[in-house]
Structure formats: structure tokens, C-alpha cells
Amino acid sequence: MKQVFKIDLFSDTNTNPSQEMRAFMCQAKVGNEVAGEDPTVNHLLERVCDLLGKESATFLPSGTMCNGISYRVLCKRPGDMIILDKSAHPLHKSSGMIAGLAQAVSYPIDGERGIFTASQIEPILVQDKGYNVSVPRVVSIEQTTNFGGGAIWPFETMKDVCELAHKHHAYTHLDGARLLSAVVETGISAKIYSHLFDAVWIDFSKSLGAPMGAVLAGSKDFIEEAWYYKFQQGGGMHQAGILAAGCLYALDHNVQKLKEIHGLAKQLGELLKPFSFFKVKPIESNIICMEVNHPVLDAFDFERLLKEKGIRVFALDKNTIRIIVHLDIKESDIQEVVAAIKIIQKSQ
Numbered sequence: 154m155k156q157v158f159k160i161d162l163f164s165d166t167n168t169n170p171s172q173e174m175r176a177f178m179c180q181a182k183v184g185n186e187v188a189g190e191d192p193t194v195n196h197l198l199e200r201v202c203d204l205l206g207k208e209s210a211t212f213l214p215s216g217t218m219c220n221g222i223s224y225r226v227l228c229k230r231p232g233d234m235i236i237l238d239k240s241a242h243p244l245h246k247s248s249g250m251i252a253g254l255a256q257a258v259s260y261p262i263d264g265e266r267g268i269f270t271a272s273q274i275e276p277i278l279v280q281d282k283g284y285n286v287s288v289p290r291v292v293s294i295e296q297t298t299n300f301g302g303g304a305i306w307p308f309e310t311m312k313d314v315c316e317l318a319h320k321h322h323a324y325t326h327l328d329g330a331r332l333l334s335a336v337v338e339t340g341i342s343a344k345i346y347s348h349l350f351d352a353v354w355i356d357f358s359k360s361l362g363a364p365m366g367a368v369l370a371g372s373k374d375f376i377e378e379a380w381y382y383k384f385q386q387g388g389g390m391h392q393a394g395i396l397a398a399g400c401l402y403a404l405d406h407n408v409q410k411l412k413e414i415h416g417l418a419k420q421l422g423e424l425l426k427p428f429s430f431f432k433v434k435p436i437e438s439n440i441i442c443m444e445v446n447h448p449v450l451d452a453f454d455f456e457r458l459l460k461e462k463g464i465r466v467f468a469l470d471k472n473t474i475r476i477i478v479h480l481d482i483k484e485s486d487i488q489e490v491v492a493a494i495k496i497i498q499k500s501q
């Protein structure tokens with residue numbers, strides 16, 4: 154049996170739907186989603202189209218499926234190129250989806266905390282076109298960056314990248330798994346961010362606390378084509394309104410809690426800074442990344458020792474720990490994590 158953790162900081166995907174959300178989900182009116190007959194799904198899609206300023210949208214079970222379907226639609230030929238940061242989620246945690254589903258090649262950029270610049274991608278976009286080169290078809294951005302440590306793309310950098318992509322006839326795709334975290338931090342609306350992108354999706358199962366569900370949005374034609382691959386990948390659903398209700402509940406009740414969650418992450422970061430063997434990277438949202446430089450213990454050791462105390466963090470590699478704060482984490486949990494690290498420190 155897998156261990157259940159008292160304090161789970163592995164990922165914000167590990168949030169549990171609250172009793173209130175569950176009760177709301179129970180009341181949902183439902184219909185056949187694939188036939189466009191589920192009123193709750195349809196309501197969610199209207200809300201998201203309005204939020205993102207897009208013409209059309211479709212409800213999908215996961216963020217991974219949003220990335221996969223969007224890439225598949227935007228790439229026109231096998232071998233097309235997707236430009237994205239070297240730390241991007243679909244490169245590392247989607248079972249080779251870029252090659253396997255989109256039939257594309259990836260061009261990872263050596264960005265800083267998941268963020269790259271227009272000048273970094275310009276040489277790729279302007280390369281000689283010919284029958285023997287892969288066409289740079291999609292530029293994909295993650296806001297906020299996951300393995301980049303929760304960094305928020307500065308709007309101007311994002312705008313420059315997207316404008317350059319469009320100038321060179323590449324499409325732009327926004328992996329908005331945590332877009333609303335950026336929105337609450339910067340005050341820049343989701344619509345203003347989304348305006349730069351041909352395809353955009355948001356996720357309800359991260360810090361927003363829904364059990365599952367994401368919405369992919371774009372032009373009417375884009376979503377028409379997305380439906381083909383949605384069916385192909387088994388993403389067509391039936392009485393999905395129960396799930397969509399969880400997403401609606403999250404929009405109405407949990408977006409407003411994101412700022413508080415970011416505050417807790419920043420508070421934990423401050424408490425971790427005095428440990429000389431941790432180098433805490435800047436915290437901009439709910440994700441903390443820190444380098445481990447301990448004479449005896451590496452990141453995997455810390456992960457293991459904390460696990461023994463019922464606390465789960467994620468050692469990304471030997472030198473780096475990722476911690477994600479979310480809806481189910483309380484201030485007392487933060488104190489407990491710090492106390493556990495003090496005990497580990499003393500025991501060495």
C-alpha cells in the first residue's frame with residue numbers, strides 16, 4: 154500500500170475536493186457531453202470562453218490531454234517543430250506525447266526558470282526553409298512555470314515571444330495549468346494573457362481543488378478540429394457535468410484563495426532560508442524550488458527523511474527539492490515542516 158502523507162507538498166494536483174465542492178457536484182444537471190447536451194459542461198465552457206476571451210472551448214479530463222490535443226491540431230505535418238523551454242512539463246511528464254501523439258519534434262530552449270526570450274528563439278524561427286528542415290510550427294509557453302519553480306513570465310517577454318512567433322507564422326500555445334496564479338499575482342487578466350495565444354487551457358485540478366478537469370480554448374475552427382482528436386484519444390465524455398460542477402465551484406470559491414496559498418509558500422520559503430544548506434529560489438507563486446548543499450545529505454535523503462515524518466516533498470534531482478503549497482495546506486503544516494527539518498539537522 155502506498156503511504157498516505159500527513160502533509161503532502163509533492164504537488165497541487167494532490168488537493169482533495171472539499172465537502173462543499175462535493176455537495177455542489179452532486180446537484181449538477183447532466184447530459185451527454187459528446188453531444189453538446191450537458192448543461193453544466195456548457196455553462197463551464199461559456200464561463201471559460203468569457204474568462205479567456207476565446208471563441209470556443211472544450212472540456213477535457215486533464216491538462217496533459219489539453220497539451221496533446223492542442224499540439225496535434227496546431228502541427229500540420231509529422232515532423233513539425235514545437236519550441237518550448239527545456240523544463241516544460243510536456244517534455245518530461247507526458248510519456249513522450251510530443252513525438253507519440255503530436256508527431257512533432259521538440260526544440261527545448263535553455264531558458265531561465267522556464268522563461269525564454271524572443272532573441273533566443275529568433276534564430277530557430279528565421280532558419281532557412283527547405284524540404285529537409287522541420288518547420289517551427291508552435292511556440293509553447295507555461296504560465297506559471299512548473300519545473301521552472303513557479304516563476305511568472307513577465308508580460309512583455311511573453312508578448313515579444315508571441316509576436317515574434319506570429320511574425321514567422323508559428324502558432325502560440327499557452328499551458329495555463331496555473332495561469333490563474335499568475336493572474337492573481339500580477340493583476341493582468343487571463344484575457345490579456347490569452348489574447349497573445351492561438352490556443353490556451355486552464356486546469357481546475359491544481360490549486361483550484363477540483364478532482365479533475367481542464368478546458369482548452371481557442372478559435373471556433375481550432376476547437377472543431379480539437380474535437381476530432383478528443384474523440385481519437387478517448388476524451389469524449391458523457392455525464393461529465395458532475396465534474397464540470399467541481400470546476401465551476403473552483404472558479405467561484407477557490408480562485409480567490411490563490412493569493413493566500415502563494416502567501417503561505419512565501420512564508421515557508423522565508424522559514425527555510427535560515428537553513429544554510431538550502432538555497433531557496435525566488436518564490437513568485439505556490440511553488441518553491443531550493444538547491445540542497447548539505448555536507449552529508451542530498452535532496453533524495455531529505456525527501457526520504459521527511460517522508461519518514463509523514464511529509465512529502467519532491468526531489469527533482471540530487472541537488473533540488475520542489476515543494477508545492479496548495480489549498481489543503483495550513484499554516485500549522487508549514488511550522489511542522491520547519492520543525493521536521495530542524496530535527497533532521499540535529500540528527501546529523
Ligand SMILES: Cc1ncc(COP(=O)(O)O)c(C=O)c1O
Binds near residue numbers: 295330331367
Ligand atoms: C505546467 C503543467 N502542464 C501540464 C500538466 C499536466 O496536467 P494534468 O496533470 O492535469 O494532466 C501539469 C501537471 O502538473 C503541469 O504542471
